[in-house]
Amino acid sequence: MGGSPGPLRAPFHRVEHIMGTAISLDVREGILDARAVDAAFARLRDVDARFSTYREDSEISRLGRGELAEADCSRDVLEVLALCDDLYRTSDGYFDARGYRGATGPDPTAVVKGWAVEEVAWMLQEAGAARFAINAGGDVVVRGGVAPGRPWRIGIRHPEIVDRVAAVLLVADGAVATSGQYERGPHIVDPHTGRPPGDLVSVSVVGPSLTYADAYATTAFVMGIRGLAWAATHPGYDAYGITQDARVLTTPGMDRWIERTGAAPVDSPELFRIASAQDATTGAMGGEDPKSSQQPEHE
Amino acid sequence: MLPRRAVAALAATAIALVLLLNFKTASTFTLPTSAVVGQPTPGSTSAAAQATDPAQSSAGSQSASSGQGASSGGGANGSTASGSGSAGSSSGGASGSTASTGGALKNGQYTGAAVQIPFGTVQVKVVVQGGKITDVQPLQMPTSHAYSAQISQYVGPMLRQEVLQAQNAQINLISGATYTSEAYAQSLQAALDQAA
Numbered sequence: 001m002g003g004s005p006g007p008l009r010a011p012f013h014r015v016e017h018i019m020g021t022a023i024s025l026d027v028r029e030g031i032l033d034a035r036a037v038d039a040a041f042a043r044l045r046d047v048d049a050r051f052s053t054y055r056e057d058s059e060i061s062r063l064g065r066g067e068l069a070e071a072d073c074s075r076d077v078l079e080v081l082a083l084c085d086d087l088y089r090t091s092d093g094y095f096d097a098r099g100y101r102g103a104t105g106p107d108p109t110a111v112v113k114g115w116a117v118e119e120v121a122w123m124l125q126e127a128g129a130a131r132f133a134i135n136a137g138g139d140v141v142v143r144g145g146v147a148p149g150r151p152w153r154i155g156i157r158h159p160e161i162v163d164r165v166a167a168v169l170l171v172a173d174g175a176v177a178t179s180g181q182y183e184r185g186p187h188i189v190d191p192h193t194g195r196p197p198g199d200l201v202s203v204s205v206v207g208p209s210l211t212y213a214d215a216y217a218t219t220a221f222v223m224g225i226r227g228l229a230w231a232a233t234h235p236g237y238d239a240y241g242i243t244q245d246a247r248v249l250t251t252p253g254m255d256r257w258i259e260r261t262g263a264a265p266v267d268s269p270e271l272f273r274i275a276s277a278q279d280a281t282t283g284a285m286g287g288e289d290p291k292s293s294q295q296p297e298h299e
Numbered sequence: 300m301l302p303r304r305a306v307a308a309l310a311a312t313a314i315a316l317v318l319l320l321n322f323k324t325a326s327t328f329t330l331p332t333s334a335v336v337g338q339p340t341p342g343s344t345s346a347a348a349q350a351t352d353p354a355q356s357s358a359g360s361q362s363a364s365s366g367q368g369a370s371s372g373g374g375a376n377g378s379t380a381s382g383s384g385s386a387g388s389s390s391g392g393a394s395g396s397t398a399s400t401g402g403a404l405k406n407g408q409y410t411g412a413a414v415q416i417p418f419g420t421v422q423v424k425v426v427v428q429g430g431k432i433t434d435v436q437p438l439q440m441p442t443s444h445a446y447s448a449q450i451s452q453y454v455g456p457m458l459r460q461e462v463l464q465a466q467n468a469q470i471n472l473i474s475g476a477t478y479t480s481e482a483y484a485q486s487l488q489a490a491l492d493q494a495a
Contacts, residue, residue: 022489164487
């Protein structure tokens, strides 16, 4: 755990268990003080202590029991709650961390990890890490590419087969978050119905910031197929979804991330592009009212 | 409506398996994936080279038992259909040159045998670049039935996964719905972390 002070030279690797999951840091280039790496992991533990709903003494637990007024919460908590409120508005209530529809205290668990890891990525970058990746329980942030001119290759886990990937995304700088229900049981519910969402097995969102990629992936998963298009309404973000009936749906911009090294299939049906924009869009609109339902008026 | 959907999904699984089988039986080019995996491209980092281990072992076991390769390839729902699939696949090899078994694949395009399935004929082409399978393209897909086009849609991702799995030695990270600390131990990410 605690490294002694002194320069830490890439490549190095570190894995710690925080927030109920494994957080792995993979630094390929850069020299940074060992204390900066310690500080990064310490920050994650600190965030966990503040936000964990499993800890009686966390700020979120105390807030939920009414022992703590929101005005007296730390800046961290206020910031995350503000993020939750934004998402609630822009998602038409699908992202509902506050429990406006019935739950007791606010539970921002769904966004905390992405938000915290994004911050930690900036900390490490400022400390001197030039090329690195963090995988926080399946939510990924990368910087600088894996080597000069080479993006990080990020596999999207196959929802049924643990050791396989459904696609490979090439990202030099950015984030990929995946939300789904193949692990941990149905821990995500549609606030409108109180039941687990139906038509998707997993949603991955790629974009510049893990804070938002994570938030959009969670929200899109709850929204279902039309959530993919919703996620992509945010500039710079694209979504990749796997449906219950084993189809892959992607938003139009996803093509620039998905690895397609082969020659473009010119004379053959575009079998692998099921994916296409139209699918995601028609799936989203489903013959109902167009754009208005996906883009709430506030934004 | 619902039953029909289920039928379509099942049929799709069967087709995917036939494709995979065709793939494997069609010749040497299929699962020399282990050979590909075992040969890191020059310039790749040592971490990437070591990361081949977990993948190599699984890919290796597949090619070692080529007769049963399909059962692992098809996943959980594959085992039942694999028998009929292998019966249906022809023994015809690739029309392209055969790849050497020991080394990396030769660049080029390899056409698999045409396979008859209840819905029509299935045939795929494999593109090899830089010693790796870079793409799989369908040459013939069933189009006779009313909903066969719909069925075809389901096949793509399954087939593609098979290819991607063979190359996951070069994957740096895995994104997936949050795993628990316990689940991490069995995850591909853990394997990557250990290799690094």
